[in-house]
Amino acid sequence: MSIRLRVNPITCAAHGMCAELLPEVITLDQWGYPILASGPVPRPLASLAKRAAASCPTLALLIEETGHRQR
Amino acid sequence: MTVSFSGPGLWYATRATGLVSLLLLTATVLLGVLTAGRFATPRWPRFLTVGLHRNVSLLAVVFLILHVGTTVLDSYTSIQLSAAFIPFISGYKRVWVGLGAVALDLLIALIVTSVGRMRLGHRAWRLVHWCGYACWPVAVAHAVGAGTDAHRSWAAVMTIGCLALVAAAAAWRVLQRWPERRVLRLAVMAAAAAAVPAVLGAGGIGW
Amino acid sequence: MVSRQLLPVPAIPPGQPALRRLPRLLAGLRYDRPASLADHERCHGPIPLHRPGRPARPARLIEVVERSGLTGRGGAGFPTGRKMRSVASRRGPAVVIANGAEGEPASGKDRLLLTRLPHLVLDGISLAAQAVGAREAHLVVHRQDGWLRDRLQAAADARYEAGTDPVPIQVTGIPGRYVSSEQTAVAAFLGGGPGKPAFTPPRLDERGLRGRPTLENNVETLAHLALIARYGDGWFRSIGLPSATGSALVTVGGTVGRPGIYEIELGTRIGDVLMLAGGPTEQPQAVLVGGYFGGWMPAEHAWKLPLSQPTLRAAGGAMGAGILIALPVTSCGLAETARVVRYLAEETAGQCGPCVFGLPALADALADLAYHGGRGRALEQIGRLLPVIEGRGACRHPDGATQLVRSALRTFAEDARRHDLRGACYGLRREPLLPVPGDDERDWDWT
DSSP, X not given: OOEEEEEOTTTOOOOOHHHHHOTTTEEEOTTXXXXXXXXXXXXXXXXXXXXXXXXXXXXXXXXXXXXXXXX | OOOOBOSXXXXXXXXXXXXXXXXXXXXXXXXXXXXXXXXXXXXXXXXXXXXXXXXXXXXXXXXXXXXXXXXXXXXXXXXXXXXXXXXXXXXXXXXXXXXXXXXXXXXXXXXXXXXXXXXXXXXXXXXXXXXXXXXXXXXXXHHHHHOTTTTSHHHHHHHHHHHHHHHHHHHHHHHHHSTTOHHHHHHHHHHHHHHHHHHHHHHHTTO | OOOOOOOOOOOOOTTOHHHHSOOSGGGGOOSSSOOOHHHHHHHHOSOOOOOXXXXXXXXXXXXXXXXXXXXXXXXXXXXXXXXXXXXXXXXXXXXXXXXXXXXXXXXXXXXXXXXXXXXXXHHHHHHHHHHHTEEEEEEEEETTOHHHHHHHHHHHHHHHHTTSOSSOEEEEEEOOOGGGGSHHHHHHHHTTSOSOOOOOSSOTTTSOGGGSOEEXXXXXXXXXXXXXXXXXHHXXXXXXXTTEESEEEEEEEESBSSOEEEEEETTOBHHHHHHHTTOXXXXXXXXXXXXXXXXXXEHHHHXXXXXXXXXXXXXXXXXXXXXXXXXXXXXXXXXXXXXXXXHHHHTOOSOOHHHHHHHHHHHHHHHIIIIIOOTTOHHHHHHHHHHHHTTOSSSSHHHHHHHHHHHHHHHTHHHHHHHHHHOOOGGGGSOOOSOOOOGGGOOOOOO
């Protein structure tokens, strides 16, 4: 079961904390907003991804566990 | 179980842990202001500020547990455990100890909501955190009013130092938020300068 | 300006299906006054709702709609039956919202329905409400049209009092902002907040207005539903394409003889639709298909293309809200696009960084290209901005703008190269063709 990252662009305020913690997956555009690499997060980075989501000051970075996603 | 300790050992521990707690809380507030102000340098990333803010606040809790524990166990002053959480019920220095209880309650609220932040949602967490700003000034007032060493010169210097640092950080933050207003700058600096003697004056009643 | 061959004016062959089996929605259209409830019932019969005492199977309508192949006519083209099925399957009472707030400046079909054939829409709302088990029904229009709101509310109240509708329909005026007519923005405004789009998931059919499962449809979709409930899915499917059934309303504008709203069979070629609207009055250069959420196509290419969501998607475009605008060779497509993108940039909800910052930057780069000349760099700047803007907003507003720009760069590629190197062209002498509301017509408030 892998995890995917999503950004809620409305609550995102371009703090950039996520890109500091997870630069392999998240880069910032010219205005400071996150660009996520597509696809699931590589397994060794999963715990860092969870830490990045917890450290977002506006809780805009969301973790989706693809095993449990409803649709 | 009644444990009765005589001798000044616990009393020294209370004072010492109280002072350290105050320093740690001051550091927590400063780190919190830096977090909100998005402070970062090439060698000091944002997650360092946030991580320290969290860890220092938890360390402050540890020292507060010791502070409260030693106070309650000390038989010299009869402060019961409930007085640490319910304000203004202690017999000894009712108001000043009560303020300590207020600060402690606020800190508990801050820690609990921050630990459960992801489940709580951003808006509820932010509301509690904003109210929690009151924690530090109340703690300072408690230190100045109830602290045994408050009248000593080194303690006064330390307290003024903490006040000055927080006032400076607050001023930095306010000016960063509204950079264009010159009148605002002057008003903020005047307020910061006035805040220091104001808090000390309030605590001076306790001296 | 690159000259193009004068297009031959095709004769509409006899027995052309589009002209024989229509009108459907517009069958009851009167030109002297709006169709009253009596006019409506005379034309189509009474509303086929299930009444108490009769064997009630409201869910049957959902099956019929699913079989009919009706898709949303608001722009997204989602299968209506599937949406109804999803809302009906959720627990708790549902809500029905009819979206009549036509945000696209170039579109007029929803307004036509609401002013001239309101009972088709009101029927559709009632039928949908009964089918999905809703006890709350809303119809929204732009609040600048206060007189329309009042008139529709009066009609809805009269129907409810006469027992025609089982659920009272509340007509509300929403802010006139472009994004306020986005479906989650409508639900947000009705829920008491500002009319700004929300982050999905959860989708409206799961948790919409006040947390309840919400069915939101364009008013034209509901009008079709009102007729499908009467005449059945076989009737609906008898015209159109297998992948795009039924008829649709299109707004035709630009340099055509009779700009206006026409009902066509889906799958009619764009050229035939333009001929229906009087044909091009000037040599056409390109056609804007789908409005500001659609895209430009060169006229020769568009002429033969069947108008339907799947065929347009396959050709790299979109049907949008059924808008066709013919651009003559004497106009500058890039200048028109620059003007529209500037409008779209001013109409962001202000919630998402990439849209708030990206669209104005895109508008600036397009203005450079169209009006001042890009000094050879504007195209590159636009190329860098487009991937950073698309897909990064909470709603499809930035995507609509980037899709429009991409189609403009494809369709007017030669012009774009010349503009980038040499600057503006003679097309600027001409009055702008694409409608953009003036400042005094705009609603600047969100709440």
